[in-house]
Amino acid sequence: SEEDLDRRSRSNSPRRKKKMDYLGIDLSCAIGSLRDGEFPEKDCLLPLISKLLGYCLVAASITVKLPQIMKIVQHKSVRGLSVVAFELEVVGYTISLAYCLHKGLPFSAFGEMAFLLIQALILVACIYYFSQPVPMTTWARALLYCAVAPTVLGGQINPTLFDALYASQHAIFLFARLPQIWKNFKNKSTGELSFLTFFMNFAGSIVRVFTSIQENAPLSILTGFALGVFTNGTILSQILFYQKKSVAAKAKKAN
Numbered sequence: 001s002e003e004d005l006d007r008r009s010r011s012n013s014p015r016r017k018k019k020m021d022y023l024g025i026d027l028s029c030a031i032g033s034l035r036d037g038e039f040p041e042k043d044c045l046l047p048l049i050s051k052l053l054g055y056c057l058v059a060a061s062i063t064v065k066l067p068q069i070m071k072i073v074q075h076k077s078v079r080g081l082s083v084v085a086f087e088l089e090v091v092g093y094t095i096s097l098a099y100c101l102h103k104g105l106p107f108s109a110f111g112e113m114a115f116l117l118i119q120a121l122i123l124v125a126c127i128y129y130f131s132q133p134v135p136m137t138t139w140a141r142a143l144l145y146c147a148v149a150p151t152v153l154g155g156q157i158n159p160t161l162f163d164a165l166y167a168s169q170h171a172i173f174l175f176a177r178l179p180q181i182w183k184n185f186k187n188k189s190t191g192e193l194s195f196l197t198f199f200m201n202f203a204g205s206i207v208r209v210f211t212s213i214q215e216n217a218p219l220s221i222l223t224g225f226a227l228g229v230f231t232n233g234t235i236l237s238q239i240l241f242y243q244k245k246s247v248a249a250k251a252k253k254a255n
Contacts, residue, residue, distance in 0.1 A: 181238065
């Protein structure tokens, strides 16, 4: 009947289908399979998991650097921390966030970087505060960043230069980790580095490798996240190794 046809057309209307799309996640495939009493197929499930993990990373990024900040403030010390390493992190996050904003990407793509940048800036400020007196070269780097960052975040630079900066971000993050890895090795100690912060960095890099594969990201982006797994994993293993030795040495001294 006409009434049945009208009901069917309403159920298949774009308005009804749109309800299956939540925060950019298409749930229609998975929900349709479950309604039919079937488990969603791999091609349907993996992209859904990838999107959900992306939003989980954004949520986790709100607190990822808080353990490191709290440890510095609690101990009033930045012993064993490489200032340059954390400054380079700020530069890398600034470039990533600026590029995402410039390209008009969704919040799931740049939200993580926004939260990480805010925390990285607070972290560097804490390092400066507990590293008195701060050398003039450090102040010069900070002033240069404050002068250039608004221009970069506002996208007011040549598009070719923008692409070049974005392409260099993975190298920046790599070099942000190397000074800290070397300092840990040289001191045979990880000082005030937070295990929890670097564990979350390591786990986040692994998730980003997975999501990049699912979303067919360019090889350069995938390589960058893979390097993140390696460098964060290296620092994490150093924290476990040197802190274990430190605890053993203190126990031996106490006896």
